[in-house]
Amino acid sequence: MTYGEGLLDRVRSAAPDGVGAAIDTVGTDEAIDVSLALVSDRRRIATIAAFDRAEGTGIKELGGSPGSDKGGIEICNSARLRLTSLVSEGSVEIVMGPSFPLADAAEAHRQLAAGKTRGRVVLIP
Numbered sequence: 001m002t003y004g005e006g007l008l009d010r011v012r013s014a015a016p017d018g019v020g021a022a023i024d025t026v027g028t029d030e031a032i033d034v035s036l037a038l039v040s041d042r043r044r045i046a047t048i049a050a051f052d053r054a055e056g057t058g059i060k061e062l063g064g065s066p067g068s069d070k071g072g073i074e075i076c077n078s079a080r081l082r083l084t085s086l087v088s089e090g091s092v093e094i095v096m097g098p099s100f101p102l103a104d105a106a107e108a109h110r111q112l113a114a115g116k117t118r119g120r121v122v123l124i125p
Contacts, residue, residue, distance in 0.1 A: 008034045024050055024059075032059070046075075095119030 002010070007030055011019065015038075022035040027049025035045045042058030054061045062075070086092040097119030100108040111117050 003028065003030060007031075008037060011038060020044060022046075024048070026050075027053075029053065035059075097121045099124055 003026065011034055019035075019038040021044040022039050024031050024035055024045070024047035027047065032047070032050050032053045036042070036057065036059075039045050043060065045058075046060040046062050047054050048063045050059070051061050053059070083092065087094060095118060097117045098108070098111070099122040102123050102125050105123055108121050108123060112121060
């Protein structure tokens with residue numbers, strides 16, 4: 001989905017039966033405003049970026065900085081066993097991408113940013 005003018009209408013068009021949940025990874029006012037407009041249960045909106053907008057809205061804040069996670073740990077802990085089971089059943093595949101020595105972290109980041117990797121990138125100490 002392309003951000004910018006008309007986002008609300010584009011999302012409504014893509015989801016004519018409504019939007020049940022939203023995860024904000026962008027943090028723009030536009031992204032949050034559209035989520036708030038389309039998801040009736042604000043507990044089903046989560047953000048990893050718009051912490052300033054989440055305060056007082058009911059939006060779940062995930063991540064941020066060490067020790068400040070307000071929901072991500074709970075979500076991860078509750079999902080871990082189910083995901084492990086799905087991987088064991090072969091229903092979910094974890095795709096591993098390239099490995100880089102920690103000294104080459106900048107190169108790993110460049111490749112990620114350029115979209116040149118597939119799967120999880122691993123940094124090795």
